[in-house]
Amino acid sequence: MLDPHRLRVFRSVVASGSVQAAADNLGLTSSAVSQHLSALQRETGLTLFHRAGRGIVPTEAALVLDARTDDAMSRWDQLDQVVADLRDGRSGRLSIGYFASAGAVWMPSLVQRLRKEFPDLVLDLVLTEVEQHGPAPDIDLVIDPPDHPLPGGYRRTELTExxxxxxxxxxxxxxxxxxxxxxxxxxxxxxxxxxxxxxxxxxxxxxxxxxxxxxxxxxxxxxxxxxxxxxxxxxxxxxxxxxxxxxxxxxxxxxxxxxxxxxxHLAAVVRDLGAPHPAAERAVALLTDLIHHPSARIRRAVPG
The missing domain is CATH 3.40.190.10 (Periplasmic binding protein-like II)
Structure with a gap:
């Protein structure tokens, strides 16, 4: 099994272009970075870099590995954050994807209400109109017709036309x-x-x-x-x-x-999280209320 820390070091070298720059970014010594790269090459059996003058250049195999580990590393970072939330006593996380007009009109009031009702909830908000490489959000606000196929493990709640x-x-x-x-x-x-x-x-x-x-x-x-x-x-x-x-x-x-x-046709596509998630259910209910009672949304958006 590949070591996630070594992968992070490797990806930093690819992104920054040198061992020294990666060391500076990660707070490591250049010797430690080189040791991690050598260990990763032994683990994978791949040649990941070759010499070019006084520096190193990633091989084609390294570039493919870097690209293919985007999603895996994003999920690993997410797991790290879950552990940190549990350690610090936070009740959980909820990720919501949105499109631009929903972000301007609905999301501020929705986030305000959720933070009031779930003060320990960590919210991750992501604009999903452009191509995303990370994990899919728990709730994704979408612009799809009702007959649009859903990925496995998701359900759709119609919001409005x-x-x-x-x-x-x-x-x-x-x-x-x-x-x-x-x-x-x-x-x-x-x-x-x-x-x-x-x-x-x-x-x-x-x-x-x-x-x-x-x-x-x-x-x-x-x-x-x-x-x-x-x-x-x-x-x-x-x-x-x-x-x-x-x-x-x-x-x-x-x-x-x-x-x-x-x-x-606007809808909320909700991930089946495998267990009750009160914040996710409440988010969809609040969003429906905010959409169909715009005057209430305006009043609730005012502090006090």
């Missing part, structure tokens, strides 16, 4: 309409507000295709806040989730999209 809306500059000729058909935006310059491979972006492009056109994106903002700024500056229009358009500057106008309009 989130229709997309259009935003246009305040002086735009459609600004006074209140609502607009997606097809009426055919000839407009569009500002993207999400990653091209994201679920939300694909929903918008598919809806436009169904309406008989493909949007002409000239600005790749890839996040809602920046896209709203571009629209406010008169660069173009954007179609974004209603959740991301809750608070808008005076420079833009929100328009309802007439049916048929793209809709995000």
């Amino acid at each position: 989130d229709p997309f809306v259009a935003i246009v500059p305040r002086g735009h000729h459609l600004a006074e309409r209140g609502s607009v058909a997606l097809a009426e935006l055919r000839g407009e310059t569009w500002v993207s507000n999400d990653y091209p491979r994201s679920a939300g972006h694909r929903l918008v492009v598919a809806a436009c295709s169904a309406a008989g056109f493909r949007p002409r994106f000239t600005v790749q903002a890839q996040d809602h806040h920046t896209a709203i700024g571009f629209v406010g500056a008169g660069i173009g229009v954007s179609v974004l989730p209603g959740l991301a358009a809750r608070s808008l500057p005076a420079t833009v106008v929100r328009l309802t999209l007439e049916a048929p309009a793209p809709v995000r």
Whole structure:
């Protein structure tokens, strides 16, 4: 079995590029780092580094080992943290993955409530819209249709539907309409507000295709806040989730999209932790309450 500490030393050498730099980062001597590398090479039977001038360079085998141990080391670090929590008397951990608009609108109030009800709970929050290499969170807020397949050991709780809306500059000729058909935006310059491979972006492009056109994106903002700024500056229009358009500057106008309009199906995918986890169950219940009672969410977010 590979020694996790030796793997950490090895990964530090690969990341920092030298034995001395790894020693400085880890608080070890360069001799100790070299001994760990030699021991790891004996354990694995692999040549992990070769000489290059006065330094060393990782071999192809070392680069593969480094990449393949990302998940394992993340899980080992997580186990280390569990032991530390138990030793220090903390009641446990809960990891929650979220997407950007949920992070802005729901997560602050949710975390506030959870910390109040579970003061010893350690919360790990991670933005999961981009590719993640670590372990999957205990609760993951997702943008997937109800029939999307779940990984083994997970269950899904539906949260809400989130229709997309259009935003246009305040002086735009459609600004006074209140609502607009997606097809009426055919000839407009569009500002993207999400990653091209994201679920939300694909929903918008598919809806436009169904309406008989493909949007002409000239600005790749890839996040809602920046896209709203571009629209406010008169660069173009954007179609974004209603959740991301809750608070808008005076420079833009929100328009309802007439049916048929793209809709995000938002859900919480919860890991079966193998034993009752009161904080996880309570997190989902609180989130449902915060979504369906927005006025209560605003009141509860105010201290006192």
